[in-house]
Amino acid sequence: MTATELLALISAALLLQLAAGIGWTVWRQRATDASAKPATPTMAPHKSEAAWAGWRDFRVAQRVFEDEAQSQCSFYLQPMDGRPLPPFKPGQFLTFALDVASRPLDGVAALQPITRCYSLSDRPDPAYYRVTIKRMPAPAPEFPPGLSSNYFHDHIQVGDVLRVKAPAGHFFIDPDPNVPAVLVGGGIGITPMMSMLRWCIAQQPQRLVHLYYGLRNSREHAFKRLIEEMAAAHPALKLNVVYSRPCDSDLQGRDYQHQGHVDLDLLRRTLPHGRYQFYVCGPPALMQTLVPALAEWGVPVSDVHYEAFGPASVKLPGAAGSDEPVATDIEVKFHRSGRTLTWDGRDASLLDFAERHGITVESGCRSGSCGSCETRMLEGTVQYEHAPDHDFPSGHCLLCVGRPSSTLVLEA
Numbered sequence: 293m294t295a296t297e298l299l300a301l302i303s304a305a306l307l308l309q310l311a312a313g314i315g316w317t318v319w320r321q322r323a324t325d326a327s328a329k330p331a332t333p334t335m336a337p338h339k340s341e342a343a344w345a346g347w348r349d350f351r352v353a354q355r356v357f358e359d360e361a362q363s364q365c366s367f368y369l370q371p372m373d374g375r376p377l378p379p380f381k382p383g384q385f386l387t388f389a390l391d392v393a394s395r396p397l398d399g400v401a402a403l404q405p406i407t408r409c410y411s412l413s414d415r416p417d418p419a420y421y422r423v424t425i426k427r428m429p430a431p432a433p434e435f436p437p438g439l440s441s442n443y444f445h446d447h448i449q450v451g452d453v454l455r456v457k458a459p460a461g462h463f464f465i466d467p468d469p470n471v472p473a474v475l476v477g478g479g480i481g482i483t484p485m486m487s488m489l490r491w492c493i494a495q496q497p498q499r500l501v502h503l504y505y506g507l508r509n510s511r512e513h514a515f516k517r518l519i520e521e522m523a524a525a526h527p528a529l530k531l532n533v534v535y536s537r538p539c540d541s542d543l544q545g546r547d548y549q550h551q552g553h554v555d556l557d558l559l560r561r562t563l564p565h566g567r568y569q570f571y572v573c574g575p576p577a578l579m580q581t582l583v584p585a586l587a588e589w590g591v592p593v594s595d596v597h598y599e600a601f602g603p604a605s606v607k608l609p610g611a612a613g614s615d616e617p618v619a620t621d622i623e624v625k626f627h628r629s630g631r632t633l634t635w636d637g638r639d640a641s642l643l644d645f646a647e648r649h650g651i652t653v654e655s656g657c658r659s660g661s662c663g664s665c666e667t668r669m670l671e672g673t674v675q676y677e678h679a680p681d682h683d684f685p686s687g688h689c690l691l692c693v694g695r696p697s698s699t700l701v702l703e704a
């Protein structure tokens with residue numbers, strides 16, 4: 293071996309040793325960092341992109357009634373492509389595209405495309421998604437019953453295929469295990485709470501969770517046995533079921549804990565002093581009273597999370613947009629329809645405004661969640677009472693929850 297070859301061999305050996313040393317240090321540092329961090333629970337990554345683009349076909353694998361009255365039915369959904377389902381954030385919802393038979397016109401029923409959102413009601417599981425749907429009866433004999441919910445109850449059977457958009461929405465539980473959660477579900481508003489609760493119990497069994505579930509009585513008490521079993525097995529889950537109209541056979545202490553409504557007074561009486569993250573979902577009356585009451589009680593706006601299942605105007609003091617006056621006398625031009633109208637502040641949204649003037653625009657959830665009414669703005673600006681659930685690109689707006697804040701030209 294020549295001197296040059298020997299030198300090259302020694303240099304190569306030194307380089308190898310150096311590389312191994314660096315590799316070991318980096319690996320040890322990563323391992324130390326990982327062990328120093330508290331265990332991060334499994335949750336979908338925080339990003340607004342959908343887990344899949346557009347619609348995906350799901351087969352109904354199972355149907356289960358969740359209440360004695362059989363007014364709330366769970367649908368278990370499995371993807372037709374057989375691939376594992378991505379996780380979602382507990383509290384998020386799915387969007388469905390349905391073709392329902394409209395009321396017969398001159399004896400001929402046509403298929404009507406509709407879009408509706410339903411919260412995921414179980415914790416993430418790669419094998420299935422679950423939604424739980426309440427049948428919406430007609431509010432009075434002259435009105436039709438709810439289109440989508442009755443279609444699900446009456447027509448969707450095991451084996452049927454549904455078109456579904458990826459889980460979405462900004463209403464989901466904070467994964468920080470150190471902040472106790474207060475989950476308030478009114479009626480069918482229990483569905484996102486079930487997802488949060490089931491996830492907490494699986495991932496953070498020590499986390500303190502106070503569940504307030506407001507409903508009429510045991511006839512419509514959804515997930516009754518499951519919730520009671522979870523509470524019996526997990527001391528960190530504090531259960532407060534509130535019946536407003538108990539049946540004669542309902543027993544306080546066995547079927548429910550309180551009589552009346554879930555209100556601030558009940559929370560003050562039953563919640564120990566401390567900081568909580570509040571999650572509220574329920575009928576408009578609950579949302580419109582409880583959410584502002586929490587803010588007035590001194591709960592920071594950032595600790596109050598809420599979702600309405602339809603049009604519900606919640607005025608939260610200090611929330612962005614809530615103090616802005618409703619503008620009037622604004623010119624709104626619907627470019628494709630060739631109509632120019634004056635916004636006079638009478639309508640709750642641009643969607644109501646368009647419909648009142650006979651302009652046909654697409655719509656779905658009417659609460660800023662599904663994106664069906666997303667419309668391009670050619671000019672002008674739109675304001676929202678609070679940030680919509682559906683993410684949309686700049687230069688677009690959501691008609692169902694938006695109001696004009698300057699002269700507006702819409703593509704519609």
Ligand SMILES: Cc1cc2nc3c(=O)[nH]c(=O)nc-3n(C[C@H](O)[C@H](O)[C@H](O)COP(=O)(O)OP(=O)(O)OC[C@H]3O[C@@H](n4cnc5c(N)ncnc54)[C@H](O)[C@@H]3O)c2cc1C
Pocket residue numbers: 385408409410411412423424425426427428429430431435436437438439440441442461480483484599600601602657659661
């Ligand atoms: C993010 C999100 C999550 C949701 N999660 C759930 C969930 O987990 N479970 C659930 O059950 N729902 C959920 N919803 C609500 C759901 O999307 C639907 O709004 C609900 O099922 C009613 O839809 P529908 O088509 O049956 O009723 P629609 O046809 O939209 O009618 C709504 C109501 O109005 C009545 N009505 C119809 N016509 C008139 C009229 N001319 N005048 C007065 N009243 C009229 C109907 O009878 C019905 O009671 C959620 C909504 C959102 C936005």
